[in-house]
Amino acid sequence: MNPGPFAQNNRQFFLIKLQYLGFRFHGWQKQPNNIPTVERMVLRTLRYVFDHSNFKVLAAGRTDAKVSVNETWIELFLDDSQELEVDQFLADFNQNLPSDIRALEIEKTDKDFNVIQAPKIKEYIYLFSHREKFHPFCASMMVYMKSELDIKLMQTAARLFEGTHNFWSYTYKPSETTETTSTIESCYIEKNELFTANFFPEK
Known part of the structure; x- marks a missing residue:
């Protein structure tokens, strides 16, 4: 521009x-x-x-x-x-x-504020369902998993991401200068009650 x-x-x-x-x-x-x-x-x-x-x-x-x-x-x-x-x-x-x-x-x-440097934390939300296939209208918002998932085991595994770790293996084509260490304050799996619609799956 x-x-x-x-x-x-x-x-x-x-x-x-x-x-x-x-x-x-x-x-x-x-x-x-x-x-x-x-x-x-x-x-x-x-x-x-x-x-x-x-x-x-x-x-x-x-x-x-x-x-x-x-x-x-x-x-x-x-x-x-x-x-x-x-x-x-x-x-x-x-x-x-x-x-x-x-x-x-x-x-x-004012001129002293920098929106790029200002954020202190980011929150990511991923929606998914399993078992019964969801309504096609859900496709733009969530992922459908064909197989039945062990949610309790996944909840245990999610906690392992918490803390400061080097996520090099998750990085796409990292170079020598790529910063791959990040701190995750919380990571959990729970029933979605944030976004609702009458065509959403029950869980």
Whole structure:
């Protein structure tokens, strides 16, 4: 993206909380050849709402293809002499975003904030079911396991991921400089009560 000439004295800084269904997107980050990504749709919508390209966006993190996000933050750098009316902007932004992306809130920040360095923890949720095959509408949200699973044994195994470990063997093509050590505060398997729908499996 070419944001155009930025007038530093007119720069405004905002944080926007987003959520999106990632099933039709090739991840967050903008890709060549107009491949549909969440960032591409966000930038396109912002250009329409602002009627200019004097802005840029940074995300707190990136997602892979088809990954959905319940809550994440992006930082908006807006160069405009007119003060942004945040409530009206949020309404206009949501009205023009595609239906599988929603802005939850917006707040003002300043030039000293860095959304990439700010996150302290990330939470990943994986939905799956086994035994009876689920309704096809579930396919974009969860994995169907054909064989019957030993959930109690899996719950025991999940706890082994907790703590600080070197996850080199889980890393795709790591180099000598790839950081592969991470700390997992908690890892567990439980019955899903976070997301519900009348076509979801019973468990």
